[in-house]
Amino acid sequence: ISGHLGPNAFRVLQSSGIEVYTVSNMTVAQAIEAYEQGRLQRLTGPDVGGHW
DSSP states (O other), X not given: OBSOOOHHHHHHHHHTTOOOEEOOSOXXXXXXXXXXXXXXXXXXXXXXXXXX
C-alpha cells in the first residue's frame, strides 16, 4: 500500500509478484481497513515519474 510509486520501484515489486495498491489522504488504519474491504485501487503501472 503506497501513496505513489515510480517506475523503478514498480518494476522491482512487479517482478517479485507483489501487488501494489494506492491510497490518498488516509491514515494507516483507514488504509488497512480499505484494503481488507477490497476498496483500494491496484496499480497496474507507475503513477509518478522517476527521480533521475
